[in-house]
Amino acid sequence: MSQIICPKCGVKTEKLYKNTCRECFLKSFTLAELPLVLHANICAKCGARFDRNKWRDVGDLDEIVIRTVEDALLIHNEAKDVEIYVNPHQMTPHFYKVRVEVDAMVEGESLHQDLRAEVRVIRGACDRCSRMAGGYFEGILQIRATNRVPTAEEIDSCKMICAVMVEKLWKKGDRLAFITNSSDSKDGADLYLGSCNACRHICKSISNELGGSFTESATLHSHKEGKDIYRMTYAMRLPEFMSGDIILFKGDVIEIKNSGKNTKGISLSTGSRFLIETSGLKGAKLIANRKDAVAAVLVAVEGDDIMVLDPTTYLTVTLKKPMFFSSSAGSEIPVISTEQGLFALPEDSEHKL
Ligand SMILES: [Zn+2]
Ligand SMILES: [Zn+2]
Structure with missing residues (x-):
């Protein structure tokens, strides 16, 4: 293998690194650079950091100081497997001393460098806090x-x-x-x-x-x-009607279950499900609410009908059997009295009497 002479120190070498021998190259190589004084802009109220023309929520002050240092640290672009260790030390609430260690591989050689910097903390008001205050x-x-x-x-x-x-x-x-x-x-x-x-x-x-x-x-x-x-x-x-409201709509008495774009309910008159676009509920009238229900004694169940003791007149009346009905004679069931008559309410897990 041919030998070359390093133009800097005169030593014989097999390979030149940037026109010098390996020793000379490493001696003049700067792995990392860091300004001696750095500034961290934070919001005094919420602790956000101002960075690259924007306020951002980063973390606590130590973390902001570390990021400020990392953002300012210049690492030589020939360095590989770079490891950075930043150790912030708070001197006062406005002033940090920071020690930085950088380890990296350069031309197959592992290099280490210690750096030091001061971080001065500048407190102001961020966009959010100043607008909120204003x-x-x-x-x-x-x-x-x-x-x-x-x-x-x-x-x-x-x-x-x-x-x-x-x-x-x-x-x-x-x-x-x-x-x-x-x-x-x-x-x-x-x-x-x-x-x-x-x-x-x-x-x-x-x-x-x-x-x-x-x-x-x-x-x-x-x-x-x-x-x-x-x-x-x-x-x-x-929506006009809420869950539990009982409305009169086109002659039908309906208990509202859910109201959004569509209104869902149960017809107390027929025992069937009710579904309509809420905007189509024009002319509907609120006549009662499930909260107004009273207990009535169930006398008998016959097919689709039930017989209950009207709690005000104490007369036996025949009502439409509601949906999901599982009560047996002798028990009490919720009924609601309206101008349109007495109605038995379907069982409701949310509104049990
Ligand atoms: Zn040399
Ligand atoms: Zn703020």
């Missing part, structure tokens, strides 16, 4: 119900769904998913949200859980620097 909102979510006022329970459920969804979307990266304000009105409640995306998700979630539908509309809010500022309004409408 009362910023993009959308108003109005909680209403069709032809009635939502109950306090329903409004609480909607607010709960909203809180859960906002938390979920924030964790997924929608930093404007927050509630700025909420106000109760005589028609329901209004929630002010930082992001329209959140409004939409919350409305969908409310529709899934409580039924109802929503519409989206833009309204001119103000003029700012010659520009029209629009605000989005999300009108959430809970």
Whole structure:
């Protein structure tokens, strides 16, 4: 094998690395570089880190310091199997001393380098926290119900769904998913949200859980620097009838089981299942609720009919046998008294008397 002379030190070698012998190459090789002073920008309120023009939720301060160092660390691109160990040491809440060790393989040789840096922690307010503090909102979510006022329970459920969804979307990266304000009105409640995306998700979630539908509309809010500022309004409408409501619709008495895009129930008049598109329930009237049911003694069961003792008149009356009926004579069953007469209620696991 031919021998070459290293132009730097004059030693005879078989192979040149970047025009020098192996020894000279490794001597002049810088594995890693790190600025002596680094800055970590964090939000004083929520601890988010500002990095590459964006606020991100990273983790605790130690983790942010480690990431700040890792982001600033330059490793030679000829290094292979690189291992980095960052050891942050907090001196004050504003100042960290950091020791960094880098191990790597270069030209088949394992190299090690120790580095040191200072990280100065700069605290400010992130986009989310400053907007929240400033009362910023993009959308108003109005909680209403069709032809009635939502109950306090329903409004609480909607607010709960909203809180859960906002938390979920924030964790997924929608930093404007927050509630700025909420106000109760005589028609329901209004929630002010930082992001329209959140409004939409919350409305969908409310529709899934409580039924109802929503519409989206833009309204001119103000003029700012010659520009029209629009605000989005999300009108959430809970369904007119809720589970347990008993309605009169086209002469039929129906117990509502579920109401969303479609309304499902059981006809108390015929004992059959009832299903209709909710928008088609025009003219339906609320006449009672399962909560108003009273207990009546079952006298006898005959085919599709049952005989019960009317709890107000104490006369025996014949009623239509409800669906899923398993009671036997002598027991008490729930009945409901309406202007249309007395009706036996189907067994209901959720609303047992
Ligand atoms: Zn040399
Ligand atoms: Zn913040």
